[in-house]
Amino acid sequence: MTAKIIDGKDIAQQVREDLKKEVKALAARGVQPGLAVIVVGDNPASKVYVGQKAKACAEVGVHSEEHRFPEDVSEETVLQKIAQLNANPRIHGMIVQLPLPEHIRIATVLEAIAPTKDVDGFHMYNVGGLVIGDNKIFPPCTPYGVQFLLEYSDIPIEGRNVVVVGASNIVGKPMGLMLLHKEATVSICHVKTRDLGQFTILADILVVAAGKPGLIVPQMVKTGAVVIDVGINRLPNGKLVGDVDFEGVRQKASHITPVPGGVGPMTVTMLIYNTVEAAKRQTGTGDKSAPKLAG
Ligand code: NAD
Numbered sequence: 259m260t261a262k263i264i265d266g267k268d269i270a271q272q273v274r275e276d277l278k279k280e281v282k283a284l285a286a287r288g289v290q291p292g293l294a295v296i297v298v299g300d301n302p303a304s305k306v307y308v309g310q311k312a313k314a315c316a317e318v319g320v321h322s323e324e325h326r327f328p329e330d331v332s333e334e335t336v337l338q339k340i341a342q343l344n345a346n347p348r349i350h351g352m353i354v355q356l357p358l359p360e361h362i363r364i365a366t367v368l369e370a371i372a373p374t375k376d377v378d379g380f381h382m383y384n385v386g387g388l389v390i391g392d393n394k395i396f397p398p399c400t401p402y403g404v405q406f407l408l409e410y411s412d413i414p415i416e417g418r419n420v421v422v423v424g425a426s427n428i429v430g431k432p433m434g435l436m437l438l439h440k441e442a443t444v445s446i447c448h449v450k451t452r453d454l455g456q457f458t459i460l461a462d463i464l465v466v467a468a469g470k471p472g473l474i475v476p477q478m479v480k481t482g483a484v485v486i487d488v489g490i491n492r493l494p495n496g497k498l499v500g501d502v503d504f505e506g507v508r509q510k511a512s513h514i515t516p517v518p519g520g521v522g523p524m525t526v527t528m529l530i531y532n533t534v535e536a537a538k539r540q541t542g543t544g545d546k547s548a549p550k551l552a553g
Contacts, residue, residue, distance in 0.1 A: 259510060266407060270523035281534060284541075290321050290537075294346075300329065307355065320530055330359075336362060374536065378396070379395065379397050379398035388432055399525045400433075401432045402532075415442050420445070423458065455477065472499075472501075472503055475506055479510050485511045485515070
């Protein structure tokens with residue numbers, strides 16, 4: 259068996275085309291969705307991610323603005339900026355680019371963002387909503403993108419065995435919850451899991467987000483499984499790879515995402531998706547339920 263490649267780049271492009279149309283329709287009603295990005299310090303990876311977000315906003319017609327602060331800015335100053343943006347009617351979505359310097363408390367900053375503008379889905383309110391399956395929250399963008407890829411590719415989730423490798427707050431845990439709400443049977447593995455392969459071999463859908471190149475090899479994968487590789491790792495030779503031995507595992511899986519070009523492009527796209535949704539909710543120009551994951 260050679261796996262079908264799930265082309266995240268192509269699917270992300272199609273979603274962006276749909277979003278463009280939505281943004282046009284909103285413009286006709288006098289609304290332009292707006293996203294604010296707060297960046298502290300000079301982290302080179304953050305620069306790349308923030309650039310990608312601004313470019314995606316421009317492509318779709320979403321207003322975006324960047325608020326940069328030096329590394330030694332006080333927490334108070336950042337909180338003041340968040341308060342201003344919470345009150346700004348042009349801004350419907352707001353994110354604080356992570357990581358933050360150590361003297362700024364991440365939890366305090368994230369809790370200051372109005373939950374209605376928290377398009378990264380990191381505020382405790384949105385996290386709690388995700389736990390109970392509330393459909394008015396903003397799901398975090400990376401796992402939301404994975405769910406979208408699965409649904410877009412017509413991969414059934416209900417009743418399937420899902421194994422998520424990685425238990426972080428931004429990827430693994432919310433991923434497990436989202437697929438649990440889709441009525442999958444979910445196991446979440448992490449660095450202390452003993453004999454990882456004994457779990458992964460049972461997976462109909464295997465989502466890997468550990469940040470360890472070559473972690474998943476073919477003998478850990480069930481024939482016909484769907485394999486979603488969230489990992490992004492830069493090898494010493496400069497090559498970008500995921501956590502899955504792509505060439506080996508693609509001979510066994512039914513579907514697989516590549517790195518790059520799999521989950522990555524969906525993450526930014528879902529941020530724009532959440533921002534457009536936030537604008538609709540705040541201006542009463544859309545239905546107030548969660549965005550629909552139509553394929
Ligand atoms: P993290 O470091 O916060 O968490 C990693 C998780 O993996 C932890 O729960 C840890 O216990 C687990 N883990 C580590 N080594 C393991 C092992 N050997 N076996 C089993 N579990 C193990 O990372 P994160 O922020 O969740 O990101 C994970 C990966 O996904 C990274 O490579 C990151 O770059 C990537 N990522 C990609 C996107 C995207 O858009 N494609 C977005 C976010 C993160």
